[in-house]
Amino acid sequence: MSPTLFFSMPGNERLAAGLAAQLDCETGELDTRQFPDGETYLRFATDLDKRSIAIVCTLAHPNEKILPLIFAAAAARELGAPRVGLVAPYLAYMRQDRRFNPGEAVTSREMAHLVSEAFDWMVTVDPHLHRYSDLSEIYSIPTRVVHAAPLVSRWIKANVEKPLIIGPDSESEQWVAAVASEAEAPYSVLEKVRHGDRDVRITLGNLGPWQGRTAVLVDDIISSGRTMIEAVRLLAAQGWPPPVCIAVHGLFADHSDELLIAAGARVVTTNSVGLGRSEIDVGPLLGQAVQALADVGPGP
Ligand code: R5P
Numbered sequence: 430m431s432p433t434l435f436f437s438m439p440g441n442e443r444l445a446a447g448l449a450a451q452l453d454c455e456t457g458e459l460d461t462r463q464f465p466d467g468e469t470y471l472r473f474a475t476d477l478d479k480r481s482i483a484i485v486c487t488l489a490h491p492n493e494k495i496l497p498l499i500f501a502a503a504a505a506r507e508l509g510a511p512r513v514g515l516v517a518p519y520l521a522y523m524r525q526d527r528r529f530n531p532g533e534a535v536t537s538r539e540m541a542h543l544v545s546e547a548f549d550w551m552v553t554v555d556p557h558l559h560r561y562s563d564l565s566e567i568y569s570i571p572t573r574v575v576h577a578a579p580l581v582s583r584w585i586k587a588n589v590e591k592p593l594i595i596g597p598d599s600e601s602e603q604w605v606a607a608v609a610s611e612a613e614a615p616y617s618v619l620e621k622v623r624h625g626d627r628d629v630r631i632t633l634g635n636l637g638p639w640q641g642r643t644a645v646l647v648d649d650i651i652s653s654g655r656t657m658i659e660a661v662r663l664l665a666a667q668g669w670p671p672p673v674c675i676a677v678h679g680l681f682a683d684h685s686d687e688l689l690i691a692a693g694a695r696v697v698t699t700n701s702v703g704l705g706r707s708e709i710d711v712g713p714l715l716g717q718a719v720q721a722l723a724d725v726g727p728g729p
Pocket residue numbers: 597600601626629648649650651652653654655656657
């Protein structure tokens with residue numbers, strides 16, 4: 430069995446090279462370009478015959494990425510790859526996990542169906558599991574999930590003096606409690622009600638007992654940023670100095686990172702989406718997870 434070849438969709442080259450190096454594998458070359466009409470050209474410039482492969486593609490802004498990714502997986506099989514895996518550090522379309530209003534598409538399920546048809550296995554980082562307890566409820570292929578909480582705790586311990594960990598809503602409580610416990614810090618969870626994509630109401634509660642600590646807001650995703658921006662605003666209104674805002678996945682729609690920084694916050698993420706504001710490297714944990722599913726040696 431030859432070890433897995435790692436390919437990257439555009440923008441994922443560094444992560445793919447890091448994984449290949451960590452697992453003593455090679456990277457292959459996948460050429461992609463855009464035709465003038467917006468369609469995608471794909472060519473594997475590395476021989477795939479009898480070579481299992483992994484394609485690295487984070488799925489922020491998924492609509493422009495998914496079709497080329499599915500085409501690449503299908504082409505790889507036609508060219509002789511016996512197994513085709515996906516490393517998607519950010520897994521899109523997890524939040525529409527039920528039909529909130531009549532007639533809506535439950536896109537988390539449709540996405541899972543597409544990916545499960547195209548790939549043999551998948552590795553991701555902290556997918557937004559709210560109403561699903563496990564990816565296996567919707568993904569029919571083997572999956573491994575990397576949990577960033579220990580890395581987040583380690584970062585907090587190393588960088589923040591006397592932190593108070595704050596989760597934005599009750600659904601984040603379990604995760605926030607784990608981060609706080611490993612960071613040896615107290616935590617509090619806010620009350621959040623979302624009225625629309627960009628309309629979030631938060632209740633802060635009594636944080637008085639923790640005055641003098643540094644507020645560290647932690648969430649799995651910053652998308653529009655409304656959750657974090659509202660929490661930062663309320664903390665300021667109660668006289669707290671600007672907090673640290675940490676998210677596993679920094680999607681930063683609407684320039685929300687810039688808005689948070691303008692409000693005085695320090696913004697920190699993992700590199701699951703890109704290098705942007707990332708100070709926390711999920712690469713080594715991704716490598717361990719890939720090792721469990723891909724055709725690789727015992728590793729270092
Ligand atoms: C929600 O359930 C998630 O945990 C995040 O709080 C949410 O996705 C953040 O979204 P936004 O940045 O748009 O407020």
